[in-house]
Amino acid sequence: MVAAPAAVGLDLVVEQVSAGYGDRLVLRDVSLSVAAGEVVGVIGPNGSGKSTLIRVITRLLPARGGRVLLGGRPVERYGVAELARIVAVVPQGATLPEGFTGLEVALLGRTPHLRLLQTESRRDVAIARAALARCDALHLADQRVGEMAGGERQRLLVARALAQQPRLLLLDEPTAHLDLTHQAALCALVVERCREDGLAALFVLHDLTLAAQFCDRLVLLGEGRVRAEGAPDAVLQPERLAQTYGGPVSVLMHPRTGRPVVVPI
Amino acid sequence: MTAAPEEAPGVARALSFSHTGAVVLRPAVLPLAVAVLLLCAATALALLAGPVRVPPGAVGSILLARLTGIHLGTWPAEADQIVWQIRAPRVLLAGMVGATLATTGAAYQGVFRNPLAEPYLIGVAAGAGLGATIVLVSPLSGAWHGLSLVTPAAFLGAMAAVLVAVAVSRATRLTSGAGLVLAGVAVAAMGNALTSFLLTMHNTRLASVFAWLMGGFTASTWSRAGLLALYALPCLFILVMHARLLNVLLLDDEQARYLGVHVERVRLIVLVAASLAAAAAVSVSGLIGFVGLIVPHIARRIVGPDHRRLLPLVLVGGATLLILADLVARTAVAPSEMPVGIVTAFLGGPFFLYLLWRGRRVTW
Numbered sequence: 001m002v003a004a005p006a007a008v009g010l011d012l013v014v015e016q017v018s019a020g021y022g023d024r025l026v027l028r029d030v031s032l033s034v035a036a037g038e039v040v041g042v043i044g045p046n047g048s049g050k051s052t053l054i055r056v057i058t059r060l061l062p063a064r065g066g067r068v069l070l071g072g073r074p075v076e077r078y079g080v081a082e083l084a085r086i087v088a089v090v091p092q093g094a095t096l097p098e099g100f101t102g103l104e105v106a107l108l109g110r111t112p113h114l115r116l117l118q119t120e121s122r123r124d125v126a127i128a129r130a131a132l133a134r135c136d137a138l139h140l141a142d143q144r145v146g147e148m149a150g151g152e153r154q155r156l157l158v159a160r161a162l163a164q165q166p167r168l169l170l171l172d173e174p175t176a177h178l179d180l181t182h183q184a185a186l187c188a189l190v191v192e193r194c195r196e197d198g199l200a201a202l203f204v205l206h207d208l209t210l211a212a213q214f215c216d217r218l219v220l221l222g223e224g225r226v227r228a229e230g231a232p233d234a235v236l237q238p239e240r241l242a243q244t245y246g247g248p249v250s251v252l253m254h255p256r257t258g259r260p261v262v263v264p265i
Numbered sequence: 266m267t268a269a270p271e272e273a274p275g276v277a278r279a280l281s282f283s284h285t286g287a288v289v290l291r292p293a294v295l296p297l298a299v300a301v302l303l304l305c306a307a308t309a310l311a312l313l314a315g316p317v318r319v320p321p322g323a324v325g326s327i328l329l330a331r332l333t334g335i336h337l338g339t340w341p342a343e344a345d346q347i348v349w350q351i352r353a354p355r356v357l358l359a360g361m362v363g364a365t366l367a368t369t370g371a372a373y374q375g376v377f378r379n380p381l382a383e384p385y386l387i388g389v390a391a392g393a394g395l396g397a398t399i400v401l402v403s404p405l406s407g408a409w410h411g412l413s414l415v416t417p418a419a420f421l422g423a424m425a426a427v428l429v430a431v432a433v434s435r436a437t438r439l440t441s442g443a444g445l446v447l448a449g450v451a452v453a454a455m456g457n458a459l460t461s462f463l464l465t466m467h468n469t470r471l472a473s474v475f476a477w478l479m480g481g482f483t484a485s486t487w488s489r490a491g492l493l494a495l496y497a498l499p500c501l502f503i504l505v506m507h508a509r510l511l512n513v514l515l516l517d518d519e520q521a522r523y524l525g526v527h528v529e530r531v532r533l534i535v536l537v538a539a540s541l542a543a544a545a546a547v548s549v550s551g552l553i554g555f556v557g558l559i560v561p562h563i564a565r566r567i568v569g570p571d572h573r574r575l576l577p578l579v580l581v582g583g584a585t586l587l588i589l590a591d592l593v594a595r596t597a598v599a600p601s602e603m604p605v606g607i608v609t610a611f612l613g614g615p616f617f618l619y620l621l622w623r624g625r626r627v628t629w
Contacts, residue, residue: 097515097570100571108524
């Protein structure tokens with residue numbers, strides 16, 4: 001019904017960014033990049049600045065130093081709505097109004113594309129339904145959020161982000177509060193959708209094993225600095241993780257994928 | 266505007282499938298149509314009821330003659346006076362104040378993400394009352410270029426009250442909606458005490474102080490209705506215009522921003538429009554509570570949380586409720602009258618307790 005969005009991924013470049021709250025500097029000289037069509041994972045212990053990074057990229061928190069470039073253009077030069085048409089965020093622990101239906105939530109993703117007095121057109125509804133379908137959530141279209149399970153709500157947030165037709169997708173711990181298999185299923189789904197559209201994606205993940213399975217590259221943050229950056233098996237070295245996380249860590253190999261599996265023992 | 270009977274169960278939902286399978290957006294036609302019918306019935310009832318009996322035919326003829334100039338039959342001049350100069354402006358004023366209070370209640374609830382926010386409960390009405398009273402008892406009470414300073418002063422009082430209540434409730438860090446209401450109660454108490462003090466200092470008739478604090482439509486005139494319309498109608502239009510963005514604000518600030526909404530700007534616009542409308546309502550009718558609580562909650566149960574369906578229904582429902590409440594206020598204890606605020610408090614107090622009792626299981 002709706003042609004796949006002509007979404008071509010957008011390069012994200014973070015150059016020596018420092019940012020913080022009050023006197024506390026949370027990010028120090030952080031540099032990283034996500035190329036179009038690439039899925040990059042950001043990992044690191046609690047308080048290492050992972051979520052702050054997303055807030056800086058989306059202009060919610062101004063950088064104290066350095067700059068963020070989207071498609072070569074500094075992020076401050078984008079308007080709030082303009083930015084939301086290019087960058088979609090799946091926030092951490094986002095709450096949704098319980099009375100909304102699945103389709104109404106997905107339609108919220110059309111907000112940056114609508115003018116003040118405009119209401120959603122058939123095309124917007126079709127885009128929202130397509131986004132739901134792509135997240136295996138079409139059956140939730142008429143269901144109310146209050147009746148949904150955690151995994152279903154999370155897929156709804158991803159559908160809302162896809163309905164924005166972004167070129168860069170930022171995900172902040174999208175698997176928090178999900179059980180084991182739902183975590184992997186959600187990650188697989190998001191990565192597949194990004195690959196289909198050639199989206200650039202930055203994935204903040206707590207779970208190192210999941211990050212290793214699904215991301216092209218990983219960026220390890222520790223105390224606000226980039227500790228390592230590169231392919232998952234290059235970044236996930238036991239000694240480095242032990243140092244960054246402050247505890248013993250073993251890295252095994254997944255029997256099927258050959259990717260690293262991280263065990264905190 | 267009319268829904269085919271077989272579509273009726275689906276019209277409450279914004280979205281449904283037509284027989285071709287195409288998705289169409291559809292407003293909540295049936296609930297709104299029922300509400301409009303109720304409003305018409307309430308208006309008719311209020312125009313007919315009163316201590317002096319005017320036959321329905323005469324009421325109709327008088328309205329027809331006044332509105333269109335077509336004269337059918339004759340009626341005593343006294344009947345014309347009662348229907349056109351007393352009852353009609355009173356019904357219109359009650360309807361507009363009801364629509365204003367209910368719609369601003371829904372807007373405050375949306376913008377604060379707080380189901381208990383309401384002009385009366387968060388101190389806005391009291392702030393507006395104080396602002397209006399200060400002008401009324403001062404030498405400034407005259408008009409400026411034909412416009413009274415009462416409503417602008419009421420608006421300043423309303424904004425001051427809402428800002429204090431919001432600041433204090435943020436400082437308390439109470440996550441439930443209780444913080445704003447608790448702060449609002451304190452603001453309202455201070456505002457009302459000052460208002461009473463000023464009025465008693467300048468007015469030896471305590472009855473009129475009491476009437477103001479309890480709200481009412483005893484002194485309704487066409488010019489008062491016009492004054493309210495001048496302020497309230499543009500504000501209500503602005504609120505309805507922002508209905509879709511109010512839906513986005515039901516998420517949290519962070520999500521709304523990620524969806525491209527200037528959260529602070531939208532919140533300020535809605536807050537100013539709602540406070541100005543509420544202040545105008547207070548300056549023509551005094552303090553009338555709970556309309557902004559009862560109507561949005563019932564409407565939300567019927568059409569859900571989408572403000573695009575909610576606000577029109579709340580507007581019509583608020584007008585209906587206050588016209589009926591005023592009807593009760595002037596007929597229940599005839600030949601005397603009671604302030605309409607007493608009637609709405611009788612309805613709203615238990616309703617408020619019910620909402621508190623249900624606790625956080627308030628659905629949006």
